[in-house]
Amino acid sequence: xxxxxxxxxxxxxxxxxxxxxxxxxxxxxxxxxxxxxxxxxxxxxxxxxxxxxxxxxxxxxxxxxxxxxxxxxxxxxxxxxxxxxxxxxxxxxxxxxxxxxxxxxxxxxxxxxxxxxxxxxxxxxxxxxxxxxxxxxxxxxxxxxxxxxxxxxxxxxxxxxxxxxxxxxxxxxxxxxxxxxxxxxxxxxxxxxxxxxxxxxxxxxxxxxxxxxxxxxxxxxxxxxxxxxxxxxxxxxxxxxxxxxxxxx
Numbered sequence: 047x048x049x050x051x052x053x054x055x056x057x058x059x060x061x062x063x064x065x066x067x068x069x070x071x072x073x074x075x076x077x078x079x080x081x082x083x084x085x086x087x088x089x090x091x092x093x094x095x096x097x098x099x100x101x102x103x104x105x106x107x108x109x110x111x112x113x114x115x116x117x118x119x120x121x122x123x124x125x126x127x128x129x130x131x132x133x134x135x136x137x138x139x140x141x142x143x144x145x146x147x148x149x150x151x152x153x154x155x156x157x158x159x160x161x162x163x164x165x166x167x168x169x170x171x172x173x174x175x176x177x178x179x180x181x182x183x184x185x186x187x188x189x190x191x192x193x194x195x196x197x198x199x200x201x202x203x204x205x206x207x208x209x210x211x212x213x214x215x216x217x218x219x220x221x222x223x224x225x226x227x228x229x230x231x232x233x234x235x236x237x238x239x240x241x242x243x244x245x246x247x248x249x250x251x252x253x254x255x256x257x258x259x260x261x262x263x264x265x266x267x268x269x270x271x272x273x274x275x276x277x278x279x280x281x282x283x284x285x286x287x288x289x290x291x292x293x294x295x
Contacts, residue, residue, distance in 0.1 A: 047072050047193050047295045049218065049255075050091060051287040053084020056202075056224050056258040057110050062267055063289035065110040066201065066258050068220060072192050075172070078102040079188070079199050079220070084289065085114035094122045101170070104131035105201045106185035107138055115139065116148035119155065126157035130170075132178075132186045136160035177212055179203035180235050187212045195295050198251070201258055204235025205245065213249035218295050221245065222258035223286070226269070227276050236260070239273040243280035254284045255293070 048071045053064035065082030069091055076098050078085065092100065100123055105111055118127075129135065139160075144150040151158045163186070167175045175189040180203050187200040189212040198216040200209045202224070213219045224236035237245075239256065246254040256277065259270055267288055274286035285293075 047195060049197070049220075049293050049295055051084075051255070051257060051289060051291045052087045053082045053114075054257045054259060054287045054289050054291075055082070055110070056222065056260045058261055059083055060261045060265070062259070062261060062264070062270075065113055067114060068199070068257070070190070070192070070197060074098060075192075076100045077190065077192075080105055080111045080201060081114040082110050082112075083114045083117070086117045086120070087290070089121060092121075092123065094124060096123075097125050099125055100127045102127055102129045103174075103188055103199070104129060104135055104139070105179075105187070105199070106132070106181065106183055108183065108202065111201065112139065112142065115143045118143070118151075118158075119149045119153075121156065123156040126159065128159045128161060130161050130163050130174075132176075132184060133162045133164065135162055175212060177208040179208055180206035182234055189213075189216070197295060200245075202236060204230075204237065205241050209245050210249050213245060213251050216249065216251045217253065218293075219246050219249065219251040219254050220257060220287075221254070223256035223270075223273055223277075224258055224260040224263065226263055226273065229263070239277040239284075240280060243277035243284060246281040246284070251281075252283065253293075253295075254281055256284065256286045259286075 064084035067084035225238035
């Protein structure tokens with residue numbers, strides 16, 4: 047199973063990368079985590095000839111997680127795409143992916159369907175557990191069981207029990223690192239490298255990958271490596287993602 051980090055920035059694009067989007071390719075599915083501007087790279091990995099189902103999971107509706115939606119009309123996915131998210135996802139996205147802002151879903155060159163997910167475990171047919179995280183607006187984290195492995199995705203969040211529950215014994219935890227060491231903001235909950243590593247350590251995950259680096263705080267890739275080093279002091283198997291990085295799970 048391959049994981050490709052198409053976009054690893056939080057907030058906006060810079061020379062360090064695009065806003066957040068991750069692709070998981072299994073034998074049977076393409077699974078996309080959020081739709082920041084990094085999503086434009088999908089056709090490097092999903093060809094028009096591919097027939098594996100494409101499933102896009104949206105965590106929440108902050109613009110850096112959905113801005114890439116206006117790029118969807120460049121693709122020609124014969125198998126269509128199914129979009130999952132918290133209750134109201136279809137209505138909210140239809141307001142934004144619509145005239146006068148961009149081409150609406152109904153006019154895309156492939157079919158798009160939607161499915162709302164409540165907290166709990168769903169079978170799609172693979173298993174995915176959904177729990178709300180601690181953020182300034184409702185944000186859903188996901189725990190996927192795929193090919194005998196567990197991949198957890200906890201994007202925008204502060205430290206919370208649900209992040210630990212979703213991550214418990216995961217083979218891979220993909221989570222945010224918006225703040226630098228020691229930084230926090232109760233009004234704008236996010237993680238710093240110590241927070242992320244402590245979640246990974248408490249949940250006993252196998253590997254931690256940091257994404258969603260706030261680009262107003264992390265201005266260089268060197269600063270990401272410094273965050274990786276700090277996190278490794280707590281959880282050794284930590285990696286700071288950069289755009290186009292690939293790993294096998």
